[in-house]
Amino acid sequence: MVTAVTSMGRSGLYDWLMQRVSAVILLAYFLYVGGVLVCGVDYGAWKELFSQTWMRVFSMLALVSLGVHAWVGLWAVFTDYLTERMMGSTGNVLRLLAQFLCGITMFTYVVWGIQILWGL
């Protein structure tokens, strides 16, 4: 059996589940933060919210979920369009390069998030 080496969990079923779990976490986070913003906040209340441990944990959970979610999603996009069939062997090089850049970007997002939340 050939195993997909660049997918999230080397298995379609695992990826499918991680995609859903991370999606629900992200939806909950965006609904909550969106709700806070719609209600309107000043600096004090906003800062107070993000100084709470639970909010920092919730934010980091959302950011890590985003990494998982984006990896699974972009993997599907890259393996559909940047392929040998589409553009010959260039496709394989481009796909691995795109995945590498995508991984670096996500890692940077996570570190940036830690810096924002704990570097205050």
Add this chain to the structure above:
Amino acid sequence: MKDKRPVNLDMLSIRLPITAWASITHRATGVFLFAGIALMLWTLDASLASPESFASLQESFNSPLLKLIIWAVMAALIYHSLAGIKHLIMDMGIGETMAGGVLGARIVIALSVVFILVAGIWIW
């Protein structure tokens, strides 16, 4: 599988059904949001760093260009979320038929238009 079989992947000669449009838009908004996260993190950073940066962020929100960019990110987030919820519902076995798929795509697109307009009104 024989390699000689004809393959038609000429996107200009294929008439895509609404379900295909809903699907490709879900993908496109996902890719766009991956870049949009940079804007969200930058905004979060500026909003929390200090009272001064919070105030200057509020000031920069008056820029029509930034309003437009934020609206675009919000529109992508709204569509991507609704299309995602549709997927979760379909995972439960609801609306898996062809007719159900078309109806689901229509509902997602219609609701997105409404929510995106509301978001636009909220921003401006």
